[in-house]
Amino acid sequence: MDNPYRPYPVRIDDIEVATVDKSLKTFKFVFLNKDDEEKFSHRAGQFAELSIPGKGEIPIGIASSPTEKGYVKFTVFKTGVVTSYLHNMKVGDIMGIRGPLGNSYPWDKLEGKNIVIIGGGFAFTTLRASIIYMLDPVNRSKFGNIDVVYGARSPGMLLYRDELFEWERRDDINMHITVDGTDDPDWGYNVGFVPTIVEQKAPRATPDTYAIVCGPPIMIKFTQPALEKLGYGDEQIIMSLENRMKCGIGMCGRCNIGKELVCKDGPVFTLRELNLTPREY
């Protein structure tokens, strides 16, 4: 019997500071055993437990795409015991990863569709994985138009800036980068909250358009009416949730929203599914 609590051993291969305030860092891990890398094969939208022996575990969205082979990437906000410890670890240190966990964005259903990605703050990790996945030459033709609305408090708080600006220059993806505010006179992109930019820049709904939303609760709250104004039905709005988790495999009992467990039945739900739950998240 495979032990779902036993993490795969990994080595920290690279650490990158992700935002100017240094509160987020991107960690690149390589598996110590090649077999484990194969067992870990994931879909964009899944998460994993980063496991530091003697400290604990944290559930974090997988920021690398399944098309990026040989490593996995996670962008981690420094907030508690485990993340603070992780932020002080060094390249070469050994730790563990448990996963992949949860469902993913519904890629079977999304094939052949126009995709609108809406993200805010540091909830852009699995969305980055999704964009890299869709832009992969093998996959790009499987999707229609791709629009991305991504916002952060300020330019320096945007994640994956190099990639964002590279995507800006491409013609097979429509980027709508925004910041809440900036004092940079040369800022050439949008200024405004994500829901506002969604209303102004996101495409109107067609039966073949799906929106994937991931962000802080306040952004989700105000993005929903913006999407409804654009004609999106609750089956076309796909959201990724987070809740406090421990086991990640549907057993420890804390992350439920009604009978659904965010860790195992989620973290991705359509708005229609969420409307049937007590929404305790």
Next chain:
Amino acid sequence: MKVIQIDKKDWDRGIDQSRKAYHIFGPVTDDNQSVFKLLADDQYPDMERPDTIMSPKSVLFPQSEKILGASLDPAVENHHIMERPETDYSPRAVIGIRPYDAKALTLVNLNFDTPEYQDPYWCDAYAATTFVGLAVNHPSHADFSLAMGSGPFAEEGLDALLVDTGDFYLAKILTPKGEAYFAQAGFDKIADTDKSLEKIEELKAAAEASMGPVKVFTDKLAEKTILDLHSAPFWDDLAFTCINCGTCTFVCPTCWCFDIQDEAKGKSAARFRNWDTCMSPLFTMHGSGHNPRGEKTQRVRQRFMHKLKYFVDKYEQGTMCVGCGRCVEKCPVNIDIRLICNKMNSYQPQK
């Protein structure tokens, strides 16, 4: 159906004989705390007082259990790589478990042994264990197991059922595991099947009759919607006296929620799982401080909705309550799941 007759004079000798092949767990009254424990070689299950404060779930699911360990010493091979510790899963027998508690373990098993994931600590322990139940001849005033799909003589989840008839036990052998245990214990006096089953039925009827008519109803829970019950107006009233102590969750034989915590001591690290409780605000608190069940009412509602609605919908195997009555007896503020169950079952949402 095989029934074995055991003279009580021979009981201890049989237990001793079974120790050669089984670790024996049974009810004991240590330090005023009636629990199921791994018995010492000179200790016997207290068959006169098997109604323990804590349920026997701890035999399979200890309150605290080390699940992984690793060395933190960089000089050691495989340092920082967590592995499962060696645990003894040779055969165990739980003697004197009550029928409702055995049923409770079958419900907990639904959580730990799933198509997608199998919890190895639970599954290995469950597979290693033989359950020898003891029928309840005199149900307590708080026992409502009959209403919850179990009962004083129920057999679900048991490998054998002992019935106390005074000078001797009648043991109904229910599974090959039960058969093996009784063979090892040397209890081999086959009773007259018809006569002993008749005796058992008679005691069962008397026990069930003593519980009076069923007063707890669950038949309409499945047809309500989660959202209707969740938004019912009675939760604030029901939760008003609750002090969130968590006693109900710890004594409950079906409460399986757990926490995972790491410890490091010197150069060694260990990961433990510990029973947790949905009554604690920390159970659901996010790293940001946001808490989806930060209010007491939300937590009380979660406990009852989980047992009496979410579980009902998810598994379609009844409620996640077996009617043992422990939470009813131990709640310091007299919150009574029987009343709440009836409230939920009879709730009509305002249109």
